[in-house]
Amino acid sequence: MKILAISGGSKNGTNDQMAKEALMGAKEMGAEIEFIHMLDLNLVPCNGCVSCVTGKDGVFAGGSARCVRKDDLNWLEDKIYDCDGVIFVMPIFEKGLPGFFRAFQDRFAGPSHDIGMLTIAKSIWEQKGSPAGGGPDPRAFKPRFATYIGIGGSDWACRMSADFNLFGMVQMWKVVDDLVFTWAKSLTMEDDRVAQIREAGRNIARAAADPAGYRYLGDPGICANCHSRLMYLTDDAKTVECSVCGIKGELVIEDGKIRFVYLPVQLEHAHNTVPGKIKHVEDIGKNEGAFAAAKQTDEYRRRAEAYKAFIRPSRPEK
């Protein structure tokens, strides 16, 4: 049983310290532990090439869907795939996850690691007779646990849990604890909150040791499907969309409390279910097919050429 903690804080700062605190808890429960300081890694942003989807080793070719950019991503992927649980300890920036983590998210929680995408890639690979060296990494499908710990210097924190959950939902990791600490600059000196983090480390190790006994220990939230509290009011100012799992419903007040109500049919396209993900991939497949066909036309080439010729991008002298 192996638990990995990834900290996104400054070197030896509060996030690093609290990642280690959680690992101490995991170690007490008998876990093998590993610690990664995220800013030690070279992780370049996704450039939107979509090779992971439409490339020769992409999803629709029954390939691995691995990112083609060369940096430390594959190293980090191996570290994550080789563990049973990951504790993410991230500083809160602008009310949510920091930009460098979002850049990692595009690479690790975009199409290349989406369980719906990888399920389709696997089935295409199997239809081709499962050629050696092809298909997605089987470790991507291994049940895995995640614990989220957000640490902020103020109470600007309302996107943090939603950001974390949107990230882990893509791989369908089972969330154990989901903790956001506000006004937490001196967290290291606050024994009660430090103890909560140690316990979170124990909790994820317990879940990894006994997956059948898994229980979600985080905040129940407003969305009964994914525990999110972040809701998007759509144009009619009546329908509300859960910003994390994407299901739509209404907010009602019962006994003085806000409740999010939705029809069961909504779950068919929820982003945290395999059928919901497969539906999304099928829709993307249709859209990509239409775009590929458009690109073959003279009219598309004419329009693309006109935009290219219109103006060149400014960039700094090297």
Ligand SMILES: Cc1cc2nc3c(=O)[nH]c(=O)nc-3n(C[C@H](O)[C@H](O)[C@H](O)COP(=O)(O)O)c2cc1C
């Ligand atoms: C660019 C930037 C944006 C920040 N935005 C927020 C914020 O929106 N909410 C908040 O509570 N703290 C915010 N902070 C404070 C950080 O969360 C805090 O400095 C960090 O968790 C300290 O962790 P460390 O000691 O591990 O580096 C921000 C800090 C920086 C540098």
